[in-house]
Amino acid sequence: MSPKQSTKSKETIKESALEQAISKAVGRTSGARGKDPAAVKAAAGKPARRASAADKKESKAAAKAEEKTARPRQSKNAAKAVPTAAPEQENAAVKAAERQAKKTKSKAKAVQEKLKIIPLGGLGEIGKNLTVYEYGKDIILVDCGMGFPDDEMYGVDVVIPDISYLEENAERIRGLFLTHGHEDHIGAIPYVLRKINPPIYATRLTAGLVKIKLEEHKLLKQAQIQTVEAGMTIKAGCFSVEFIHINHSIADAVSFAIKTPLGTVIHTGDFKIDVTPVSGTMADLARLGQLGNEWVLALLPDSTNVEKPGHSESERKVGARFDELFKDCDKRIIVTTFASNVDRIQQIINYAAKYGRKVGITGRSMENILRVSTELGYMKVPEDVLVSMDRIKSVPKNRTVIITTGSQGEEMSALHRMAFSEHKQVDIDAGDRVIISASAIPGNELTITKVIDELFAKGAEVIYNRADNLHVSGHACQEDLKMMIALTRPKFFIPLHGETRMLHQHAKLARDMGIEPANILVSAIGHIIELTADSVKENGEVPAGRILVDGSGIGEVGSVVLHDRKHLADEGMIVVIMTMSGEDGSMVSAPEIITRGFVYLKEAENLMEEMKRVVVESIVSCENQRITDWSSIKGKVKSNLSGYLYKNTRRSPMILPVIIEV
Ligand SMILES: [Zn+2]
Ligand SMILES: [Zn+2]
Numbered sequence: 001m002s003p004k005q006s007t008k009s010k011e012t013i014k015e016s017a018l019e020q021a022i023s024k025a026v027g028r029t030s031g032a033r034g035k036d037p038a039a040v041k042a043a044a045g046k047p048a049r050r051a052s053a054a055d056k057k058e059s060k061a062a063a064k065a066e067e068k069t070a071r072p073r074q075s076k077n078a079a080k081a082v083p084t085a086a087p088e089q090e091n092a093a094v095k096a097a098e099r100q101a102k103k104t105k106s107k108a109k110a111v112q113e114k115l116k117i118i119p120l121g122g123l124g125e126i127g128k129n130l131t132v133y134e135y136g137k138d139i140i141l142v143d144c145g146m147g148f149p150d151d152e153m154y155g156v157d158v159v160i161p162d163i164s165y166l167e168e169n170a171e172r173i174r175g176l177f178l179t180h181g182h183e184d185h186i187g188a189i190p191y192v193l194r195k196i197n198p199p200i201y202a203t204r205l206t207a208g209l210v211k212i213k214l215e216e217h218k219l220l221k222q223a224q225i226q227t228v229e230a231g232m233t234i235k236a237g238c239f240s241v242e243f244i245h246i247n248h249s250i251a252d253a254v255s256f257a258i259k260t261p262l263g264t265v266i267h268t269g270d271f272k273i274d275v276t277p278v279s280g281t282m283a284d285l286a287r288l289g290q291l292g293n294e295w296v297l298a299l300l301p302d303s304t305n306v307e308k309p310g311h312s313e314s315e316r317k318v319g320a321r322f323d324e325l326f327k328d329c330d331k332r333i334i335v336t337t338f339a340s341n342v343d344r345i346q347q348i349i350n351y352a353a354k355y356g357r358k359v360g361i362t363g364r365s366m367e368n369i370l371r372v373s374t375e376l377g378y379m380k381v382p383e384d385v386l387v388s389m390d391r392i393k394s395v396p397k398n399r400t401v402i403i404t405t406g407s408q409g410e411e412m413s414a415l416h417r418m419a420f421s422e423h424k425q426v427d428i429d430a431g432d433r434v435i436i437s438a439s440a441i442p443g444n445e446l447t448i449t450k451v452i453d454e455l456f457a458k459g460a461e462v463i464y465n466r467a468d469n470l471h472v473s474g475h476a477c478q479e480d481l482k483m484m485i486a487l488t489r490p491k492f493f494i495p496l497h498g499e500t501r502m503l504h505q506h507a508k509l510a511r512d513m514g515i516e517p518a519n520i521l522v523s524a525i526g527h528i529i530e531l532t533a534d535s536v537k538e539n540g541e542v543p544a545g546r547i548l549v550d551g552s553g554i555g556e557v558g559s560v561v562l563h564d565r566k567h568l569a570d571e572g573m574i575v576v577i578m579t580m581s582g583e584d585g586s587m588v589s590a591p592e593i594i595t596r597g598f599v600y601l602k603e604a605e606n607l608m609e610e611m612k613r614v615v616v617e618s619i620v621s622c623e624n625q626r627i628t629d630w631s632s633i634k635g636k637v638k639s640n641l642s643g644y645l646y647k648n649t650r651r652s653p654m655i656l657p658v659i660i661e662v
Pocket of ligand 2: 129185497
């Protein structure tokens with residue numbers, strides 16, 4: 001069915017998709033398989049025999065030879081990436097793909113390659129999503145996200161995936177495909193683009209958000225970003241990637257149907273099924289069902305909400321709650337939400353307009369998103385509703401709505417500044433109703449509750465209860481996840497995007513749906529997942545992990561630095577300065593001791609004197625033992641001092657002995 005048809009009668013399709021899904025689900029659980037994969041494989045003309053060792057050698061040599069003659073990467077990529085536009089051309093695209101498949105068939109005949117899938121992030125964690133798909137000499141990437149540092153990562157701004165495997169194979173990467181514009185899917189791009197520079201394919205809003213990011217990092221010029229509409233297919237090496245419209249808490253999110261020589265792999269990205277979305281249409285379940293009918297090799301779905309029963313709720317529900325809270329309110333209204341939730345912001349603006357209020361926007365990411373999404377037509381702001389923050393004081397307080405960043409209590413955010421009286425234009429008082437329309441991302445609970453406390457202390461009315469329909473999740477709950485499996489009926493099931501327990505829960509859900517346990521794989525980052533038409537297994541590993549970004553330094557902060565920072569934060573620091581003669585190694589003057597974060601000096605004079613005594617004794621004992629090299633002396637001072645301090649204070653500050661040679 002072409003997307004054209006699907007827009008014609010949404011209602012019927014919604015229904016039929018649901019019916020289809022249910023009947024399929026019923027079919028599946030009673031043990032009925034879709035199509036015989038072997039038959040499909042034969043029909044598609046795939047080489048059935050296994051590769052012999054000789055074959056492998058041959059193809060390796062051939063691949064090497066090809067690599068040698070390959071033109072420079074960028075121009076090659078540009079030439080290879082042929083977007084096939086719009087529904088009318090779909091058939092042509094399929095035919096072209098078939099022709100291409102025939103052409104490559106003769107080459108592929110030599111050996112049956114395996115499809116490799118390597119998650120470099122997003123498994124065993126929420127964040128830094130990056131998945132590698134590899135077949136023969138072609139690689140494509142799905143998403144390139146960042147993670148957030150945990151409490152132990154002192155001073156770390158951003159966490160990105162380890163991409164050494166991609167750097168080693170940079171010339172084989174045919175494209176980076178983005179599912180949507182959330183930070184955990186695009187946030188690492190500015191850092192990764194400094195090492196590899198594949199063409200980037202994304203829908204319009206996602207591309208717009210990536211561009212803002214790259215502009216900030218002064219990398220926009222060198223990036224090759226191509227905008228793709230849902231329904232289009234992009235060819236990249238031996239892969240064809242179809243963009244499928246899906247619902248999420250940000251507009252323009254897509255799932256991918258990645259067509260590989262072994263079959264179609266569906267990578268859902270973050271998704272939910274919203275039958276009454278605020279903007280755009282319901283997820284293209286019909287297309288997913290169609291792909292399921294044609295045979296899906298593997299499904300790699302979002303596992304975030306697998307622990308939650310039922311269906312995920314519609315974004316519209318939040319709008320209804322705003323309506324109640326805005327109606328008859330005689331206070332100034334301040335709302336915070338995730339800046340990327342364009343539909344939520346649109347709803348806030350709509351209800352503000354409905355009740356005759358002006359809207360001020362504050363916080364950099366909120367301003368950015370408003371600019372990009374109105375420019376690209378994802379948000380429609382009624383005329384004369386927006387007012388700049390500089391002029392907002394000229395509007396009566398009870399006629400305004402302020403939309404602000406800070407739903408996670410972030411220290412630099414506008415809401416945080418308001419709460420702690422550091423915001424230029426907004427002072428919080430009893431005339432304010434503050435609405436927190438978000439849930440805390442795990443790990444942020446403490447920071448947000450601090451802000452809420454402060455707002456209450458200033459007299460504001462704060463409405464923040466999650467159970468109050470102030471927020472709905474953007475991720476599919478159990479019933480929707482089942483629906484995805486029912487529609488796509490994959491042979492193999494590899495859950496993505498979740499902490500370890502979620503991945504296992506998702507695996508169980510798939511087993512309950514009738515997927516063979518042997519065909520389900522819970523993997524981990526860095527593991528190489530190998531797929532053939534009839535097997536899935538892990539085979540080997542590539543480097544994977546967390547690269548920490550601190551300021552402009554990427555990867556300079558490693559575990560040693562972090563350990564030091566933790567040590568400093570927990571125990572403080574003592575610097576011992578010893579002035580020694582360069583000629584005979586004798587002590588020239590009494591040692592000096594400087595402490596930071598250890599004890600308050602004035603109250604610890606005794607301790608200071610004792611520490612100096614320990615230092616002098618250590619130096620003297622070195623002299624007696626004819627130990628003259630500086631590093632041994634430093635080592636001795638350090639160990640004696642830390643021994644003394646632990647014995648007397650039960651603390652282990654970091655000790656830095658410094659020798660000044662005169
Ligand atoms: Zn997301
Ligand atoms: Zn995500």
